Amino acid sequence: MAAVDIRNVAKSFGALSVMNDVNLSIEQGEFIVLVGPSGCGKSTLLRIIAGLEEASRGDIVIAGQRVNDLEPRERDIAMVFQSYALYPHMRVEANLDFNMRLRKRPKPEIEASVKTAAGVLGLDTLLERFPRQLSGGQRQRVAMGRAIVRRPQLFLFDEPLSNLDAKLRVQMRAEIRKLHLEIGATSIYVTHDQVEAMTMADRIVVMNKGNVEQVGSPLELYDKPSTLFVAEFIGSPSMNFYRGTVGPDCKIRTRAGAVLPLSPACRALAGQEVVAGIRPEHLSITDEGPIATQVVLVEHLGPETFAYMEGEQGLVCVRLPRDASPVRGSAVRLSVSPQDVHVFDSETQRRLID
Amino acid sequence: MGRLSLFQRIFLAGTLAMVVGPFLWILMNSFKYQIDIYQGTWIFEPTLTSYMDVLFSRRSQFTNNLWNSVVVASISTIVALTLGTLCAYSLHRFRWSKWVSGGILAWLLLFHMIPVITLVGPWYLIFRHLGLYDTLTGLVLTHVTINLPMTIWLMMAFFAEVPKEMEEAAQVDGCTRVQAFTLVVLPVVVPGLIAAGVLSFVFSWNEFAIALNLTSRATATVPVGVAKFAQDFEIQHSQMAAASIVATIPAILIMFFGQRFVVRGLTLGSVK
Amino acid sequence: MRHQPAGLIDRTFPYWSLLPAVVVFIVLSLYPLLNLLMMSVSTYRFEGGVEHTTFDPMANLRYFGEDPGLRPAIVNTLIFVFVAVSLELAIGLALAITVSRVSRYKGLIRTLIILPILVPPVAIGSMWRLMYNYDFGVFNQFLSVFGLGPVNWLGDGRFALASVIMVDVWHWVPFIFLILFAAVEGLPSDVVEAARIDGARQAQVTRYIVLPLLRPAIAVAFTFRAILAFKTFDEVFLLTSGGPGTATELISLHLYKVFFAQNNLGYGAMLSVTVILMVVSFLLVSRRATQGGKEA
Numbered sequence: 031m032a033a034v035d036i037r038n039v040a041k042s043f044g045a046l047s048v049m050n051d052v053n054l055s056i057e058q059g060e061f062i063v064l065v066g067p068s069g070c071g072k073s074t075l076l077r078i079i080a081g082l083e084e085a086s087r088g089d090i091v092i093a094g095q096r097v098n099d100l101e102p103r104e105r106d107i108a109m110v111f112q113s114y115a116l117y118p119h120m121r122v123e124a125n126l127d128f129n130m131r132l133r134k135r136p137k138p139e140i141e142a143s144v145k146t147a148a149g150v151l152g153l154d155t156l157l158e159r160f161p162r163q164l165s166g167g168q169r170q171r172v173a174m175g176r177a178i179v180r181r182p183q184l185f186l187f188d189e190p191l192s193n194l195d196a197k198l199r200v201q202m203r204a205e206i207r208k209l210h211l212e213i214g215a216t217s218i219y220v221t222h223d224q225v226e227a228m229t230m231a232d233r234i235v236v237m238n239k240g241n242v243e244q245v246g247s248p249l250e251l252y253d254k255p256s257t258l259f260v261a262e263f264i265g266s267p268s269m270n271f272y273r274g275t276v277g278p279d280c281k282i283r284t285r286a287g288a289v290l291p292l293s294p295a296c297r298a299l300a301g302q303e304v305v306a307g308i309r310p311e312h313l314s315i316t317d318e319g320p321i322a323t324q325v326v327l328v329e330h331l332g333p334e335t336f337a338y339m340e341g342e343q344g345l346v347c348v349r350l351p352r353d354a355s356p357v358r359g360s361a362v363r364l365s366v367s368p369q370d371v372h373v374f375d376s377e378t379q380r381r382l383i384d
Numbered sequence: 385m386g387r388l389s390l391f392q393r394i395f396l397a398g399t400l401a402m403v404v405g406p407f408l409w410i411l412m413n414s415f416k417y418q419i420d421i422y423q424g425t426w427i428f429e430p431t432l433t434s435y436m437d438v439l440f441s442r443r444s445q446f447t448n449n450l451w452n453s454v455v456v457a458s459i460s461t462i463v464a465l466t467l468g469t470l471c472a473y474s475l476h477r478f479r480w481s482k483w484v485s486g487g488i489l490a491w492l493l494l495f496h497m498i499p500v501i502t503l504v505g506p507w508y509l510i511f512r513h514l515g516l517y518d519t520l521t522g523l524v525l526t527h528v529t530i531n532l533p534m535t536i537w538l539m540m541a542f543f544a545e546v547p548k549e550m551e552e553a554a555q556v557d558g559c560t561r562v563q564a565f566t567l568v569v570l571p572v573v574v575p576g577l578i579a580a581g582v583l584s585f586v587f588s589w590n591e592f593a594i595a596l597n598l599t600s601r602a603t604a605t606v607p608v609g610v611a612k613f614a615q616d617f618e619i620q621h622s623q624m625a626a627a628s629i630v631a632t633i634p635a636i637l638i639m640f641f642g643q644r645f646v647v648r649g650l651t652l653g654s655v656k
Numbered sequence: 657m658r659h660q661p662a663g664l665i666d667r668t669f670p671y672w673s674l675l676p677a678v679v680v681f682i683v684l685s686l687y688p689l690l691n692l693l694m695m696s697v698s699t700y701r702f703e704g705g706v707e708h709t710t711f712d713p714m715a716n717l718r719y720f721g722e723d724p725g726l727r728p729a730i731v732n733t734l735i736f737v738f739v740a741v742s743l744e745l746a747i748g749l750a751l752a753i754t755v756s757r758v759s760r761y762k763g764l765i766r767t768l769i770i771l772p773i774l775v776p777p778v779a780i781g782s783m784w785r786l787m788y789n790y791d792f793g794v795f796n797q798f799l800s801v802f803g804l805g806p807v808n809w810l811g812d813g814r815f816a817l818a819s820v821i822m823v824d825v826w827h828w829v830p831f832i833f834l835i836l837f838a839a840v841e842g843l844p845s846d847v848v849e850a851a852r853i854d855g856a857r858q859a860q861v862t863r864y865i866v867l868p869l870l871r872p873a874i875a876v877a878f879t880f881r882a883i884l885a886f887k888t889f890d891e892v893f894l895l896t897s898g899g900p901g902t903a904t905e906l907i908s909l910h911l912y913k914v915f916f917a918q919n920n921l922g923y924g925a926m927l928s929v930t931v932i933l934m935v936v937s938f939l940l941v942s943r944r945a946t947q948g949g950k951e952a
């Protein structure tokens with residue numbers, strides 16, 4: 031277990047820069063999730079931490095030691111790969127204890143560790159099999175087992191669940207989380223799935239185009255996205271956005287004429303071009319709401335219902351109670367309370383008020 | 385897929401007959417006395433005389449040829465496989481500058497196009513200088529050279545099939561570069577090693593033009609021995625047939641063992 | 657629980673893994689080739705174990721005009737490569753598609769068909785020499801059943817080259833078959849199924865789906881085979897040694913004679929360089945042609 035410090039790490043291939051000065055402090059025992067769309071640099075960052083790729087600039091510090099010049103094998107890390115990368119010519123047991131055999135640990139110690147890990151992951155009956163004889167879920171467990179057998183300072187996960195089907199993914203998500211609570215080892219987890227990020231992370235790092243957009247706990251990101259990108263990326267269905275100008279009366283006038291209320295703190299913003307964001311659950315159907323729409327689609331999910339409405343600024347998603355059943359094609363007005371409107375600068379895309 | 389039309393059936397049957405027929409005819413003739421061959425009889429009393437003559441007569445060098453071929457083919461295969469696999473891995477895995485990797489690969493291609501016979505002359509001169517003319521060592525070296533391009537291409541195709549993540553997992557697991565290669569990558573490409581090994585061996589076993597010119601009586605290999613039966617002043621037809629059969633057996637045995645690996649290797653090579 | 661830092665062997669792994677093969681190439685292929693270039697501009701003779709070398713490029717050039725075997729050798733080689741390779745491609749392709757549609761014994765059929773590649777070319781030469789024999793060969797026996805022949809397959813200048821091409825076809829159709837069969841088997845089955853659902857008959861599937869998808873594999877098979885065809889030496893050496901006269905003299909046989917029978921190393925080297933340039937330029941042209949086709 032160790033704290034990890036990422037200091038001014040940047041990566042470029044020739045003139046093409048894929049990551050710009052990333053700074054991140056990870057505490058001992060923390061579960062950090064790096065999330066972002068593909069190509070945002072999250073995997074590159076993870077691979078730099080692992081030592082599989084070199085940073086063009088900056089330092090990686092693990093447990094107080096600068097590890098830039100260490101080979102991956104010298105960093106005392108374990109990594110779970112998206113494709114699992116099990117060794118096809120070795121039985122499950124040999125896959126699990128490969129690291130300990132390489133380090134020439136005494137036999138009883140190896141056996142004990144394998145036994146513990148196999149027990150934790152329910153692999154006891156599979157030890158004699160070859161990877162090709164396992165199902166996808168079992169392979170995933172072996173990949174996890176290979177990481178925990180050796181008790182490394184740091185766990186790295188590179189989209190470990192994306193090759194599983196939806197049901198198994200939800201189950202393994204909980205299991206990895208539980209495992210982390212038991213072992214308590216520092217973990218860095220890369221995913222493109224914001225639900226995975228929200229459910230697993232102590233803290234989430236949202237990345238976009240090689241930059242860190244925001245770092246924070248899942249609820250911090252949800253409640254106070256610091257950029258337009260984070261606001262759009264976190265939450266499903268996504269936030270609804272309106273472009274408009276802040277008037278002196280603390281209201282936003284959208285181009286199509288709707289008038290959205292803002293909290294009094296926005297008085298300073300008068301005259302500014304902004305983007306207003308409203309989550310589906312903060313919109314409600316009222317007779318004199320400022321947003322005029324027409325119902326196009328209703329999705330009943332069981333616990334809740336989402337309705338999609340065509341408004342002046344495109345499609346709007348509204349969360350409704352489970353029994354709500356607006357008629358398709360009917361005209362509906364939506365309203366929102368001032369404290370639920372997120373305001374972003376349309377130029378810099380940054381959050382304007384807290 | 386669908387069923388064969390009558391035309392396709394005839395075509396297939398005819399092809400199979402054309403392929404297998406000559407083997408059977410030669411096999412038949414190898415069991416004949418010379419006189420039966422001359423008369424072209426189809427019904428005859430089988431005899432092993434030709435085989436005895438080829439393998440055990442005092443005039444015949446064939447057992448010696450066989451031994452030389454076994455030595456040359458085995459050693460050149462092992463050496464070509466070792467050097468070729470290492471070279472292919474290095475080119476595949478490590479970031480060589482374009483000049484190095486591109487230069488090597490371009491040279492392999494060019495070298496592969498050059499008719500072997502054009503190089504026999506220079507080899508002859510070099511080996512005379514080095515004292516390797518008319519030695520098995522010299523022959524092994526030439527066969528290694530000829531087999532390297534194919535080995536390198538084939539192994540590069542197989543290395544490219546190994547997921548990069550597997551090697552990275554090995555590195556994270558504590559392997560040095562050499563260990564990642566020997567403990568993880570190499571076991572995974574065993575099919576490739578077999579394919580390249582089989583092709584190398586068969587090639588070396590069959591190679592004639594170099595052996596003809598760089599060996600003499602004591603160092604001659606099987607193909608040179610076979611040719612000898614056809615070249616002597618009095619052509620020994622029955623021995624020629626028997627020697628051809630004996631010369632063919634090892635390659636066929638090895639291919640039976642390695643066929644599916646070779647097929648896979650050719651697929652990897654040609655589909656890309 | 658730190659690991660040892662990487663040792664010297666590990667740090668230099670990229671280099672020592674590459675080096676041996678490179679050394680072999682430099683010593684046994686690059687150097688000989690440069691040697692060949694040197695020789696081609698020198699007169700170079702062995703007399704009593706002593707070499708006599710003189711720089712004299714014109715001498716070897718003059719041989720080009722004086723060499724009566726050169727023209728037939730080049731013409732024969734071009735005919736041989738063109739006819740043999742075309743036949744092999746056509747038959748091999750038809751065979752690959754046919755066998756892929758066989759439902760039973762597919763593996764056995766494949767194994768039988770590829771047998772000829774495994775036979776030492778020299779043995780192929782001697783086998784076919786027996787079969788072509790004027791007095792008792794199986795072909796003349798076969799003809800005599802119909803009251804025809806006998807034909808002097810290898811001894812008659814009218815038939816000799818065709819007979820040699822026939823042997824080459826027998827030898828190498830399996831090679832083309834093997835590459836194309838693997839390619840046919842590797843075709844995505846869903847594409848073929850989609851075409852059949854779209855209403856294509858088997859012949860149409862072949863014409864509009866299979867053949868276009870096989871193009872890259874056909875190009876590879878053609879290139880490989882053409883390279884090998886230019887090098888053909890062993891079988892022909894055994895069958896005819898280039899005879900009768902120059903009827904089956906191929907460029908490789910001619911080279912061999914110049915080098916080792918006439919001992920004319922300088923001219924032999926110049927001829928070798930010419931052959932290399934021929935092969936390389938042929939391949940560059942054919943590659944341009946196949947790639948140009950791809951874009952169209």
